[in-house]
Amino acid sequence: MDTLKSLLKEMEQEAQTTEKMLSRIPDDKYQWKPHPKSMTIEQLSTHIAELPTWVTITLTTDGLDFAVTPYQPKKVADTAELLKFFEDSLADGYASLQKADINTFDQIWTLRNGDQILTERTRAEVIRMTYCQIVHHRAQLGVYLRLLDIPIPGSYGPSADELGL
Known part of the structure; x- marks a missing residue:
C-alpha cells in the first residue's frame, strides 16, 4: 500500500473511533475538567475535532506561526x-489528503511561535504527528469520561464497558 492510501485509510479508521468517543460527551459536562491545570471537556473535545484540519494546513502551507496566527479555539454549545x-x-482534511501531491511529502513544514521553532518536520511526519495528537487527546478524553462514570467505547478492541466488566 502506498503512503497516500495508507494515510487515507488511517484517517478513516481513527475518525470512526474519534466520532464514537466525542458522541459520548453529555451536553451538561462541557465546562468540567479533572484538574485546575487540565483543559475543560469543551476545550479538549473541540481540539480533537479540529485536528483533521491540520492535515490541510500541513499540505497547503510551509508552516504555522502562532505569533502571526494566534490559536482561536472553537466554541461549541453541545x-x-x-x-x-x-x-x-x-471532510476538509480528507479532501486535502485525497488530492495531495506525494512529491511534496518530504518538504519541511515548521511550527513556530515567532522566533521560537517548536518543530520542523517533513509534511508526511506532521500528518502522522497530527494523527498521534488525535489519539493522544482522545485517550485524555477517555479518562475524563471514565472519571465522570460515562461508559467509553473501545478504540482498537472492546472497552471494559463494552465487555460488561
Whole structure:
C-alpha cells in the first residue's frame, strides 16, 4: 500500500473511533475538567475535532506561526454541534489528503511561535504527528469520561464497558 492510501485509510479508521468517543460527551459536562491545570471537556473535545484540519494546513502551507496566527479555539454549545464540527474538519482534511501531491511529502513544514521553532518536520511526519495528537487527546478524553462514570467505547478492541466488566 502506498503512503497516500495508507494515510487515507488511517484517517478513516481513527475518525470512526474519534466520532464514537466525542458522541459520548453529555451536553451538561462541557465546562468540567479533572484538574485546575487540565483543559475543560469543551476545550479538549473541540481540539480533537479540529485536528483533521491540520492535515490541510500541513499540505497547503510551509508552516504555522502562532505569533502571526494566534490559536482561536472553537466554541461549541453541545455534542451535536461538536460532532458537526468534527465532520466538517474531517471532510476538509480528507479532501486535502485525497488530492495531495506525494512529491511534496518530504518538504519541511515548521511550527513556530515567532522566533521560537517548536518543530520542523517533513509534511508526511506532521500528518502522522497530527494523527498521534488525535489519539493522544482522545485517550485524555477517555479518562475524563471514565472519571465522570460515562461508559467509553473501545478504540482498537472492546472497552471494559463494552465487555460488561
